[in-house]
Amino acid sequence: MAKYPFETIEPKWQKFWEENKTFRAAEDPAIPKDRRQYVLDMFPYPSAQGLHVGHPEGYTATDIYCRYLRMNGYNVLHPMGFDAFGLPAENYAIKTGTHPSVTTAENIEKYRKQIKSLGFSYDWDREVDTSSPEFYRWTQWIFLKLFEMGLAYESDTPINWCPSCKTGLANEEVKDGACERCGTKVTRKRIRQWILKITAYAERLLEDLDGLDWPEPVKLMQRNWIGRSEGANVVFKIDGHPDELEIYTTRPDTLFGATYMVLAPEHPLVKKITAPEQKAAVDAYLEEAAKKSDLERTDLAKVKTGVFSGAYGINPVNNTKIPIWIADYVLISYGTGAIMAVPAHDERDWEFAKTFSLPIIQVVASEPPAAGKDYSRELAECTAADGWAVNSGQFDGTPTAEFKKKITDWLEEKGIGKKAVNYKLRDWIFSRQRYWGEPIPIIHCPKDGIVAVPEDQLPLTLPEVSSYAPTGTGESPLAGIDSWVNTTCPVCGGPAKRETNTMPQWAGSCWYYLRYLDPHNDKAFAAQDKIDYWMPVDLYVGGTEHAVLHLLYSRFWHKVLYDLKLVNSKEPFQRLVNQGMILGEDNQKMSKSRGNVINPDDIVREYGADSMRMYEMFMGPLEVSKPWTTAGLVGVSRFLERLWAAGEKPLTDEPGSNELMKLMHKTIKKVTEDTATLNFNTAISAMMIYSNELAKLPEIPRGLWEPMVQMLSAYAPHLGEELWEKMGNTGSVSLSDWPAFDEELAADNEVTVVVQVNGKVRDKFTAAAGTPREALEKTARALPGILKWTEGKEIAKVIAVPDKLVNIVVK
Ligand code: ANZ
Numbered sequence: 001m002a003k004y005p006f007e008t009i010e011p012k013w014q015k016f017w018e019e020n021k022t023f024r025a026a027e028d029p030a031i032p033k034d035r036r037q038y039v040l041d042m043f044p045y046p047s048a049q050g051l052h053v054g055h056p057e058g059y060t061a062t063d064i065y066c067r068y069l070r071m072n073g074y075n076v077l078h079p080m081g082f083d084a085f086g087l088p089a090e091n092y093a094i095k096t097g098t099h100p101s102v103t104t105a106e107n108i109e110k111y112r113k114q115i116k117s118l119g120f121s122y123d124w125d126r127e128v129d130t131s132s133p134e135f136y137r138w139t140q141w142i143f144l145k146l147f148e149m150g151l152a153y154e155s156d157t158p159i160n161w162c163p164s165c166k167t168g169l170a171n172e173e174v175k176d177g178a179c180e181r182c183g184t185k186v187t188r189k190r191i192r193q194w195i196l197k198i199t200a201y202a203e204r205l206l207e208d209l210d211g212l213d214w215p216e217p218v219k220l221m222q223r224n225w226i227g228r229s230e231g232a233n234v235v236f237k238i239d240g241h242p243d244e245l246e247i248y249t250t251r252p253d254t255l256f257g258a259t260y261m262v263l264a265p266e267h268p269l270v271k272k273i274t275a276p277e278q279k280a281a282v283d284a285y286l287e288e289a290a291k292k293s294d295l296e297r298t299d300l301a302k303v304k305t306g307v308f309s310g311a312y313g314i315n316p317v318n319n320t321k322i323p324i325w326i327a328d329y330v331l332i333s334y335g336t337g338a339i340m341a342v343p344a345h346d347e348r349d350w351e352f353a354k355t356f357s358l359p360i361i362q363v364v365a366s367e368p369p370a371a372g373k374d375y376s377r378e379l380a381e382c383t384a385a386d387g388w389a390v391n392s393g394q395f396d397g398t399p400t401a402e403f404k405k406k407i408t409d410w411l412e413e414k415g416i417g418k419k420a421v422n423y424k425l426r427d428w429i430f431s432r433q434r435y436w437g438e439p440i441p442i443i444h445c446p447k448d449g450i451v452a453v454p455e456d457q458l459p460l461t462l463p464e465v466s467s468y469a470p471t472g473t474g475e476s477p478l479a480g481i482d483s484w485v486n487t488t489c490p491v492c493g494g495p496a497k498r499e500t501n502t503m504p505q506w507a508g509s510c511w512y513y514l515r516y517l518d519p520h521n522d523k524a525f526a527a528q529d530k531i532d533y534w535m536p537v538d539l540y541v542g543g544t545e546h547a548v549l550h551l552l553y554s555r556f557w558h559k560v561l562y563d564l565k566l567v568n569s570k571e572p573f574q575r576l577v578n579q580g581m582i583l584g585e586d587n588q589k590m591s592k593s594r595g596n597v598i599n600p601d602d603i604v605r606e607y608g609a610d611s612m613r614m615y616e617m618f619m620g621p622l623e624v625s626k627p628w629t630t631a632g633l634v635g636v637s638r639f640l641e642r643l644w645a646a647g648e649k650p651l652t653d654e655p656g657s658n659e660l661m662k663l664m665h666k667t668i669k670k671v672t673e674d675t676a677t678l679n680f681n682t683a684i685s686a687m688m689i690y691s692n693e694l695a696k697l698p699e700i701p702r703g704l705w706e707p708m709v710q711m712l713s714a715y716a717p718h719l720g721e722e723l724w725e726k727m728g729n730t731g732s733v734s735l736s737d738w739p740a741f742d743e744e745l746a747a748d749n750e751v752t753v754v755v756q757v758n759g760k761v762r763d764k765f766t767a768a769a770g771t772p773r774e775a776l777e778k779t780a781r782a783l784p785g786i787l788k789w790t791e792g793k794e795i796a797k798v799i800a801v802p803d804k805l806v807n808i809v810v811k
Helices: 006-020 054-071 087-096 100-116 133-148 198-211 216-226 252-257 269-273 276-289 294-298 347-356 400-414 528-534 550-563 600-607 609-618 630-647 658-676 680-695 702-715 717-726 773-782 784-790
Strands: 036-041 075-077 152-162 167-169 187-196 228-238 244-249 260-263 307-314 321-326 338-341 417-423 442-445 449-452 486-488 495-498 539-542 576-578 750-757 760-768 795-801 805-810
Touching: 006 609, 006 717, 036 054, 036 528, 054 075, 054 539, 054 609, 054 658, 054 702, 087 100, 133 152, 133 449, 133 550, 167 187, 198 216, 198 228, 198 550, 216 550, 228 252, 228 400, 244 252, 244 260, 244 338, 252 400, 269 307, 276 307, 276 321, 338 347, 400 417, 600 609, 600 630, 609 630, 609 680, 609 702, 609 717, 630 680, 630 702, 630 717, 630 773, 630 784, 658 680, 658 702, 658 760, 680 702, 680 760, 680 773, 702 717, 750 773, 750 784, 760 773, 760 784, 773 784, 773 795, 773 805, 784 805
Parallel strands: 036 075, 036 539, 260 321, 539 576, 750 805
Antiparallel strands: 152 167, 152 187, 228 244, 228 307, 228 417, 260 338, 307 321, 442 449, 442 495, 486 495, 750 760, 795 805
């Protein structure tokens, strides 16, 4: 078989597309809104390692889809860029002294080349680099809008601190108590921070999830992260004290079971109500608690600690005096920072009561209370489930849900309580004490306080520094550059100092999808008409790792821009698809230490970009994780070789047999529907079956060959272009119309063909009814689920029963 010359074809067409700007997107007003599609990839962080096989997976999927849409008359926006601020470049700078901008530029160059070598149809004129001043000028501008709206504020708070990266971390960046990046145990450090008030948007971030076409697990993760909880705030009097103590509870129905109360160590009442004889013990406890992270404090498995304040609260439902304790399992940052403790029905309170021998009173029973039944005995274990009230005075027998409502109404009537909603979501710690990020455009003036850098002075560019190493004092390396730090106040003109913290790595990706719309605009982050033309993003494809970070932060920024009437949609990404992970041949996650990493460059060099693209799409459904198999890759590459060979055959103007005509219409229908729904693997199988039939002919009817080449061009665009040209066409196949099919001819349905190895069912595939034996056999043999069983074995016999099954007998 003639070797398929991808080495010459692929660069040839890449050059053609680049020179002709084939995939430039323009805002043609004649194309109606529903014929415009904005298809977005999660842009890469340009690391020193270069692209990994996971990148081409999502990028190929969107590329096929975009090519399909264009050929169907859609105006498609499909851009690419680089998320270029971040720690690796900075850490490398600390080691080698190379400026992060130098390393970043080199890495971007490498990524761009790699991405281009895969033949994706991006509009490269729209490329963005979040670390370029032209880009981050607008990141800073949006920050100033947040500041003007009171959504960016300074606060001296204890934050998560990574002692190794020497920087503050957002809650989202802490995994199991350790720094997400380096794995070092996170500690608490009180430093001055810039914080974004994402909590002001909690309700809307939650509500608007409903209207999004996103994978349910991602929505669920966001819902849990936002963590809406409904309950009541209840006011307790403090015995012999003028102050009152307000608590938050989700179980106001358990008020009769409150046997003590707890204040968070940081609660302002601690100092006021602590009895003199308890002061020494309380002070010692506060000091210990300050050293722990929220995670350590709330860990259920940890031994509960606490100290008695010496004061008593008065339970409003029965006027019982209950002791007020101070304990670090109550967080100051949630609810009111104080609780009523109901050990019978709350696990944490149960542990605490057991530790400190506090009373436990059951107030919920698992069945309606029977007359005469005794509920005064101590429970054997804590039960959090709903049930019926007991030991609750006139409310006995009331079901939990009803009781919650009743008691809340009662509290509201008395003016000692009210309905309350709380969120787990915390405000976003937005400053980093590092160099390679956007400088925060703020000036500190001794007279005027915190002042915004005037917009016309943006971008506020990063100055050169001699050392990139973090100072570890809680200040960024920028703090060491006097000439940059010392400035004048824009309000009074007096001497003032610049903010030296930088923004976190998430800042640029919060809005990059908007910059693609108008990347060279120096008057606005994007022109309004361009935003109106394209937004929201119709399809966003990327990995699942961004479920709560990037995808929540960008939704928040987008809503702020929406409130400022700067964007036209409430949500940035209407539809989200998560690609599955590509595993190593050993079914394990690819990693250097396992030595199972596949380098896309090697594959492109050896088999060509089209084989790489086709194979990654043929491996299985886009959303599932699947292992790499070299045999599978070779199979796909042979398929492309056969197509190439078929393309060398003479074309005839004869129409071809009725049978083939029918198969053509069925194939077009299948490929059309599967491509539109991102079911690329099954579309590829259909093309394989059809083209194998065509390849058997001595001369191929033009009318049968042409649609094959067109459909192929979405998947294997270089080969598609070359075959199109060989047919005598001029111009790009990607500008031709997607082939149409005749419903009637395509009708006759598909069948599921079961594939057995030695009589055991191992896989199945769908094929057009009537697909001949040899075609079934070929498809069956190439299935990844079958190769597993046949590789390295001798195939003794293959039995194919059309429309039913293929049985492969191996020795
Ligand atoms: C009494 C009670 C009885 C509670 C019961 C639970 C079960 P979510 O669902 O997470 O919102 N709580 C309130 N504020 C707290 C704080 N700052 N730190 C730690 N715990 C706090 O949980 C709300 C429940 O967590 C509240 O309801 C309160 O305990 C506790 F059978 O009040 B509950």
